[in-house]
Amino acid sequence: MGNLSLTSLSFDIVVLGGGIVGTACAREFAEAGLRTALIESAEIGGGATAAGMGHIAVMDDSEAQFALTRYSQLLWKEAAERFPPDVEFSPSGALWVAADETEMREVFRKQHYYIQRGVPVEVLDARSLAEAEPNLRPGLEGALLVKEDAVVYPPCAARFFITEAQQHGATLILGKRAVGTRGNTVQLDDGSYIAYGNLVIANGIVAQSLTSSVQLEPRKGHLVITDRYPGFVSHQIIELGYLKSAHSIQSDSVAFNVQPRPSGQILIGSSRQYGLDDSAVDMKIVSAMLRRAFEYMPGLRRLSAIRSWTGFRAATPDKLPLIGPSPEAENIYLATGHEGLGITTSLGTAKLLADMILGRRSAIAKDPYLPSRSYALHA
Amino acid sequence: MKRRQFASVVVVGAGPAGLAAAIRASESGRQVTVLDDNPSAGGQIWRGEKDRRSGNDASAWFQKFRTCPAEMITGARLIHGDPERRILSVETRQEFFEIGYDKLILATGAREFFLPFPGWTLPNVMGVGGLQALVKSGLPVDGKRIVVAGTGPLLLAAAAYFRKHGAIVPVIAEQAEWRSVAGFGIRLSKNLGKLFQARSLRLALRSSRYTFSTWVEAAHGKDRLENAQVRTGAKVWREPCDYLAVGYGLKPNIELPVLMGCRTQSGVVAVDEFQQTSQEHIYCAGECTGIGGVDKSLIEGEITGLAAAGLKDSARRLFAKRRKTRQFANVLDRAFALRPELRQLPLDGTIVCRCEDVRWGRLRPMNSWRSAKLESRCGMGPCQGRVCGQILEFLLGWHPESVRPPVFPARLESLTQDSEMKESLRT
Numbered sequence: 063m064g065n066l067s068l069t070s071l072s073f074d075i076v077v078l079g080g081g082i083v084g085t086a087c088a089r090e091f092a093e094a095g096l097r098t099a100l101i102e103s104a105e106i107g108g109g110a111t112a113a114g115m116g117h118i119a120v121m122d123d124s125e126a127q128f129a130l131t132r133y134s135q136l137l138w139k140e141a142a143e144r145f146p147p148d149v150e151f152s153p154s155g156a157l158w159v160a161a162d163e164t165e166m167r168e169v170f171r172k173q174h175y176y177i178q179r180g181v182p183v184e185v186l187d188a189r190s191l192a193e194a195e196p197n198l199r200p201g202l203e204g205a206l207l208v209k210e211d212a213v214v215y216p217p218c219a220a221r222f223f224i225t226e227a228q229q230h231g232a233t234l235i236l237g238k239r240a241v242g243t244r245g246n247t248v249q250l251d252d253g254s255y256i257a258y259g260n261l262v263i264a265n266g267i268v269a270q271s272l273t274s275s276v277q278l279e280p281r282k283g284h285l286v287i288t289d290r291y292p293g294f295v296s297h298q299i300i301e302l303g304y305l306k307s308a309h310s311i312q313s314d315s316v317a318f319n320v321q322p323r324p325s326g327q328i329l330i331g332s333s334r335q336y337g338l339d340d341s342a343v344d345m346k347i348v349s350a351m352l353r354r355a356f357e358y359m360p361g362l363r364r365l366s367a368i369r370s371w372t373g374f375r376a377a378t379p380d381k382l383p384l385i386g387p388s389p390e391a392e393n394i395y396l397a398t399g400h401e402g403l404g405i406t407t408s409l410g411t412a413k414l415l416a417d418m419i420l421g422r423r424s425a426i427a428k429d430p431y432l433p434s435r436s437y438a439l440h441a
Numbered sequence: 442m443k444r445r446q447f448a449s450v451v452v453v454g455a456g457p458a459g460l461a462a463a464i465r466a467s468e469s470g471r472q473v474t475v476l477d478d479n480p481s482a483g484g485q486i487w488r489g490e491k492d493r494r495s496g497n498d499a500s501a502w503f504q505k506f507r508t509c510p511a512e513m514i515t516g517a518r519l520i521h522g523d524p525e526r527r528i529l530s531v532e533t534r535q536e537f538f539e540i541g542y543d544k545l546i547l548a549t550g551a552r553e554f555f556l557p558f559p560g561w562t563l564p565n566v567m568g569v570g571g572l573q574a575l576v577k578s579g580l581p582v583d584g585k586r587i588v589v590a591g592t593g594p595l596l597l598a599a600a601a602y603f604r605k606h607g608a609i610v611p612v613i614a615e616q617a618e619w620r621s622v623a624g625f626g627i628r629l630s631k632n633l634g635k636l637f638q639a640r641s642l643r644l645a646l647r648s649s650r651y652t653f654s655t656w657v658e659a660a661h662g663k664d665r666l667e668n669a670q671v672r673t674g675a676k677v678w679r680e681p682c683d684y685l686a687v688g689y690g691l692k693p694n695i696e697l698p699v700l701m702g703c704r705t706q707s708g709v710v711a712v713d714e715f716q717q718t719s720q721e722h723i724y725c726a727g728e729c730t731g732i733g734g735v736d737k738s739l740i741e742g743e744i745t746g747l748a749a750a751g752l753k754d755s756a757r758r759l760f761a762k763r764r765k766t767r768q769f770a771n772v773l774d775r776a777f778a779l780r781p782e783l784r785q786l787p788l789d790g791t792i793v794c795r796c797e798d799v800r801w802g803r804l805r806p807m808n809s810w811r812s813a814k815l816e817s818r819c820g821m822g823p824c825q826g827r828v829c830g831q832i833l834e835f836l837l838g839w840h841p842e843s844v845r846p847p848v849f850p851a852r853l854e855s856l857t858q859d860s861e862m863k864e865s866l867r868t
């Protein structure tokens with residue numbers, strides 16, 4: 063951009079935030095021919111996107127969650143053909159592990175649900191589970207294998223999306239923070255203004271700083287990464303109890319959730335805590351999370367850990383993201399509130415927003431995610 | 442099996458600083474536990490000295506330490522701690538345990554500073570201190586040619602040590618200018634003499650070329666090192682060698698203090714006159730408060746041990762002595778400042794992050810440590826940027842990120858705690 067004054071710039075669409083959601087949106091808009099700019103105050107993919115696990119997951123808490131995750135998962139599969147190796151897309155599948163008969167009933171329920179909706183799944187009994195993941199403890203009931211679940215390295219995926227957007231003419235404005243909007247311009251922290259036709263607020267958990275129309279609760283999560291142990295784990299493995307943990311609205315919770323990285327490293331999660339904004343690692347939580355993991359995979363105990371960290375999920379009351387026009391102004395759109403699924407649902411989010419802005423028909427119903435919806439809290 | 446312990450003073454690091462602190466604190470009636478991750482006490486410089494003939498500094502201190510009631514746990518690595526609850530998590534080869542404290546003394550020392558140049562990852566190219574440690578533990582170098590390069594007085598100490606073990610040291614390449622070092626030597630000849638035994642220094646210099654404004658540009662060899670490409674001004678030559686020992690000085694090990702919440706300043710732990718850090722119950726002594734050699738480490742250790750035991754007046758009496766050793770440290774720093782040409786050594790294909798194989802060409806265009814880390818995995822390996830972080834600080838002015846537990850790679854089980862949160866967490 064050289065010394066060109068930003069004040070003189072004007073775009074069809076300006077995206078605020080260069081996480082996975084913002085970059086995916088910018089790519090979609092630029093490919094559709096819109097004159098697009100993305101403003102990122104720090105690094106591309108350095109926010110929640112750098113903290114997350116990168117599990118491209120189909121989930122079925124609600125029909126709306128299923129629709130968006132499945133739609134997005136298929137978009138990931140399609141996009142993966144062009145990914146450079148550093149995106150580390152690996153379609154390794156996910157195993158939802160049942161520890162007892164009650165959980166096994168849940169496996170069958172899920173199996174039925176997914177088959178009806180065309181998602182390739184397979185039920186593993188205790189023996190085939192042990193064969194698939196020999197490091198799980200003996201005595202588990204079985205598991206549901208969700209075959210098209212995948213794993214990516216989110217920061218490089220975000221980097222790839224912004225690069226593709228730039229190849230389609232998008233402008234990246236890095237190192238400048240949006241501080242407010244006024245009459246179809248967004249003001250940056252260096253005092254300059256950028257004019258927009260439409261504005262997309264995609265700055266994750268801090269969206270409140272730019273719009274009063276959202277209410278997001280941070281849900282803190284902890285992760286631990288190990289040294290390289292190729293073959294120790296082959297699938298993303300999650301305990302079915304995870305659902306209980308992810309559902310609980312107030313109390314702190316931990317669940318067994320491990321992910322094989324293409325490097326051979328193992329990423330271990332997960333925890334959820336409310337009402338915190340301190341990013342420090344809490345060893346009490348790490349301890350509880352690891353103990354839970356050892357219950358499922360005793361061999362983890364002796365593996366070497368190299369780092370732990372935390373991140374914040376942006377949670378809405380009904381745990382569905384906010385995608386669509388903000389109640390404040392009709393040319394300001396929201397793309398935030400993706401909680402623990404924003405890596406996955408970034409691509410669906412980008413499509414839905416582009417459909418709305420360009421007046422295209424969308425592949426899935428957009429109503430459940432509209433910021434103007436009234437929240438139907440479900441247990 | 443876990444064991445829980447408590448000591449009124451816990452000392453981390455059994456180098457000169459940690460030993461002196463432990464001796465002073467336990468002489469003052471405190472119950473002291475010393476932890477060090479090496480199989481024996483002594484730190485970088487005195488490791489393996491214990492059994493040597495008596496008469497030098499080390500054996501006097503060891504003697505005092507042996508006869509004081511402090512408990513020593515070797516092979517024990519501190520991997521994280523909780524300054525609020527004053528509990529440390531420790532890992533040994535077999536087990537892990539937690540230990541509580543009233544006062545904590547961190548004397549974690551320093552590590553060597555490396556700079557990347559083409560060929561620096563070839564076998565037999567190593568750190569000056571690293572090679573010295575290998576020789577100490579039995580690597581034969583009799584008749585081997587060892588090029589010693591880098592900066593600082595440690596080059597001379599190491600060269601003397603290699604020669605004593607029969608090695609040929611054709612050249613000691615000091616990057617600093619003669620003028621700045623000579624100035625430094627004249628003013629501090631006494632201190633220099635103390636830093637290394639003057640006799641071995643003369644031995645080192647007698648049949649080696651100690652040349653200033655000289656540095657190694659590259660190491661060449663097919664599968665292993667064959668020669669070092671050395672430059673002095675416009676003159677470049679290849680010096681055949683079996684080993685190339687390089688060291689650009691030392692960097693304090695501040696990761697553990699940082700993890701414990703201690704404030705740092707210009708890359709060292711900030712302390713007050715009693716060596717107390719910004720954390721009320723945590724003290725710091727030795728190289729981690731600034732590189733300054735054994736004498737500084739010893740005197741700081743003594744002050745820390747006394748202060749932690751509450752004997753402020755006795756501690757105060759040592760301040761004058763400490764001042765001298767710190768002046769020495771400052772001069773050392775200025776005399777051996779790194780020259781800018783060293784920033785030009787790496788080529789695009791030169792590896793910078795050895796854990797993750799990230800090369801200079803990939804890093805050069807990036808604009809921050811954070812984006813380099815996110816996009817190239819630089820610093821994400823087992824050493825967590827201990828090596829490449831300080832390299833990139835010198836090459837590009839980037840500052841490494843926050844420290845997260847564990848401070849060293851540790852078994853996952855060692856990250857669990859006694860205090861069960863489980864019940865309250867599972868609904």
Ligand SMILES: Cc1cc2nc3c(=O)[nH]c(=O)nc-3n(C[C@H](O)[C@H](O)[C@H](O)COP(=O)(O)OP(=O)(O)OC[C@H]3O[C@@H](n4cnc5c(N)ncnc54)[C@H](O)[C@@H]3O)c2cc1C
Binds near residue numbers: 103112265283397407
């Ligand atoms: C522990 C953990 C595990 C997770 N695991 C998964 C998983 O396995 N699968 C999955 O799909 N999801 C997962 N998630 C969720 C996922 O990480 C997030 O939903 C997703 O990263 C959100 O992306 P984002 O782009 O909305 O936000 P961010 O990545 O936070 O991006 C927002 C960007 O906006 C920038 N910004 C902020 N304010 C401004 C401003 N004023 N001006 C300009 N720029 C600004 C920030 O610097 C940042 O880069 C996990 C999350 C956590 C915490």
Ligand SMILES: Cc1cc2nc3c(=O)[nH]c(=O)nc-3n(C[C@H](O)[C@H](O)[C@H](O)COP(=O)(O)OP(=O)(O)OC[C@H]3O[C@@H](n4cnc5c(N)ncnc54)[C@H](O)[C@@H]3O)c2cc1C
Binds near residue numbers: 459848
């Ligand atoms: C590689 C090297 C070679 C050197 N060679 C010489 C020489 O030849 N001559 C000379 O005069 N000076 C030499 N020095 C300098 C000399 O070591 C110092 O001046 C002096 O020993 C510093 O004492 P200290 O107690 O501050 O630290 P150190 O002696 O470094 O002691 C620190 C101790 O703490 C331990 N430690 C650190 N973190 C942890 C943890 N988390 N848990 C448990 N233990 C931990 C370390 O393993 C070490 O044993 C060398 C230094 C280095 C790094």
